[in-house]
Structure formats: structure tokens, C-alpha cells
Amino acid sequence: xxxxxxxxxxxxxxxxxDGELDPATEAEFERRLQSDEAMKARYSRLMSLRQxxxxxxxxxxxxxxxxxxxxxxxxxxxxxxxxxxxNVTVLRRRSWSFQALAASAVFxxxxxxxxxxxxxxxGQSDTVASEVVAxxxxxxxxxxxxxxxxxxxxxxxxxxxxxxxxxxxxxDLAARGFVLLGGRVDVIGHNPVATIVYKHAAHTVSLTTLxxxxxxxxxxxxxxxxxxxxxxxxxxxxVGDLPSADLAVFESAFSAAESAAPEIKQ
Numbered sequence: 001x002x003x004x005x006x007x008x009x010x011x012x013x014x015x016x017x018d019g020e021l022d023p024a025t026e027a028e029f030e031r032r033l034q035s036d037e038a039m040k041a042r043y044s045r046l047m048s049l050r051q052x053x054x055x056x057x058x059x060x061x062x063x064x065x066x067x068x069x070x071x072x073x074x075x076x077x078x079x080x081x082x083x084x085x086x087n088v089t090v091l092r093r094r095s096w097s098f099q100a101l102a103a104s105a106v107f108x109x110x111x112x113x114x115x116x117x118x119x120x121x122x123g124q125s126d127t128v129a130s131e132v133v134a135x136x137x138x139x140x141x142x143x144x145x146x147x148x149x150x151x152x153x154x155x156x157x158x159x160x161x162x163x164x165x166x167x168x169x170x171x172d173l174a175a176r177g178f179v180l181l182g183g184r185v186d187v188i189g190h191n192p193v194a195t196i197v198y199k200h201a202a203h204t205v206s207l208t209t210l211x212x213x214x215x216x217x218x219x220x221x222x223x224x225x226x227x228x229x230x231x232x233x234x235x236x237x238x239v240g241d242l243p244s245a246d247l248a249v250f251e252s253a254f255s256a257a258e259s260a261a262p263e264i265k266q
Contacts, residue, residue: 009039017046037223044219128188128214129228129237133221135186135195136206136239145204146182146197156183160194168194168209168234171257178205178250198250203242205250209234218244227251231258 015021016029033040139145148159153170160167163185172180178198186195186208198205210216214235216228227247228237236254238247 013039013042013046017043037220040220044217128210129216129219129226130221131188132186132208132216132237133224133226133239135188135208136224137222139184139197139206140204145184145206147184149182151180153180156180156196159183164192164194166233168196169258170196171254173198173253173257176249176253178253200240200242200246200250203240205238205240205242207254208237208239210237211235229255231255
């Protein structure tokens with residue numbers, strides 16, 4: 001019974017993403033998305049995966065391939081001299097069928113390899129996001145969500161520098177409503193990384209810094225919103241239970257402060 005319900009959920013989710021639900025069912029499913037965090041997370045993962053697959057680069061067709069295909073098709077559609085095809089025609093058609101099958105197999109292998117690579121890359125990104133959220137949750141469950149407690153960026157920045165190969169800037173964003181609380185070192189994928197902790201009203205925001213160029217899709221995990229952006233030095237992943245719009249404001253404030261006060265990373 002449980003498996004049947006899960007299968008039905010997957011069918012509903014896929015149909016919703018494809019726009020195949022009737023208006024009443026679609027409205028009911030959207031209401032469920034607002035309250036069902038697990039379903040919302042699955043929806044976000046599916047949409048991110050679709051975007052990644054659609055972004056796959058198109059392979060260039062060899063210059064002579066189109067001409068060869070057209071020639072083959074033309075040969076297949078040419079009328080025969082008699083109603084009963086001769087052995088040469090049969091062999092020619094069989095040869096074309098085998099070649100078409102082989103070409104389809106090669107094409108399918110190439111496409112499948114690209115899709116699998118994208119899925120694997122997406123899965124790795126999704127794992128990284130989950131680990132970042134797990135670090136945020138661990139911080140909230142601890143007596144305090146930081147290893148170094150300070151609202152002074154000149155204290156937090158050197159603390160990171162003494163512990164990590166590279167340390168991020170630690171801008172003061174109090175004027176934009178995000179008060180610096182301190183910092184901690186998290187471990188993501190076996191690598192120690194810097195996490196800066198801010199406070200926005202009653203919400204805690206963890207900003208984890210990963211290697212530059214790493215892609216982490218925006219999503220919701222376990223009720224926490226995840227927002228990511230990159231510069232030439234780091235990929236930043238902000239996590240918190242505040243609305244996505246507030247995380248967007250946080251990104252804007254952090255990026256502006258970072259650009260206005262560049263520092264040499266040590």
C-alpha cells in the first residue's frame with residue numbers, strides 16, 4: 001500500500017511538471033507543495049535536473065553526414081523496376097536497416113553517456129547541498145552555531161586564515177539587517193571549509209564557502225532554503241529558514257560589500 005502511494009506521488013509530480021494535470025488536480029497539488037516539504041524538495045530536484053539536461057551541449061553533425069542520410073533515404077524511396085523487389089534491393093534495404101540500427105545505438109550511447117554524466121554531476125551537487133544543510137542544522141543544535149563568536153570581521157577573518165588554506169571575506173552587513181555572529185569550520189566532502197554565521201531578525205543564516213566553480217542548485221532541503229552564487233574565488237552557499245526573497249537580499253548585500261572592500265585572501 002505504501003509503495004502504491006509513493007508511485008502515485010511520483011506520477012502526480014511528473015504530470016505536474018509536464019503540465020498534464022487538470023486545473024482542479026493541479027490546484028490541489030500546488031496546495032500540497034506549500035505544506036509538504038519532502039514533496040517540495042523532490043520537485044526542486046526534478047526541475048533542477050531537467051534544467052541541467054536541457055543545458056547539455058549539442059554535438060555538431062559531421063559535414064557529410066546529412067548528405068549521406070539524404071542519399072540513403074532517397075535510395076530507399078526510389079520505385080523499383082518491378083512489384084517484387086530483386087535480391088539486390090532486399091540486400092540494400094537490409095544493409096540500410098543494419099546501418100540505421102548501428103547509428104541509433106551509437107547515438108543513444110552518446111546521449112545516454114551525456115545524460116548520465118549530468119545526472120551524476122547533479123547528484124554530487126545535491127549531496128553537497130545536503131551536507132551544507134546538515135552543517136547548518138548541527139550548528140543550530142549545538143550550544144552556539146559558531147566556533148568563534150564575534151561581530152568584528154577583523155576577528156573572524158584572521159581566525160579563518162589561521163585554520164584554512166584560503167579564507168573568505170567577512171563583510172559587516174548589519175546595515176542591511178544581517179548581523180555577524182561569528183564563524184565555524186565545517187567539513188564538506190572531506191574538506192574543511194569556512195562557514196560565516198549571520199543573524200537576521202530571529203533567523204540564523206549560515207554562509208558556507210566552497211571551491212570556485214562548484215555548482216549547487218537553489219533548493220529547499222528539510223525546510224531550509226538553499227541559495228548559491230559564485231565569484232572568482234569561492235562558491236557561496238547560504239542556508240536558512242528565512243524566505244527565499246530574504247536570502248536573495250542577503251546575496252545582494254554580501255556581493256556588494258565584497259566588491260566594495262576587496263581583500264587579499266591568504
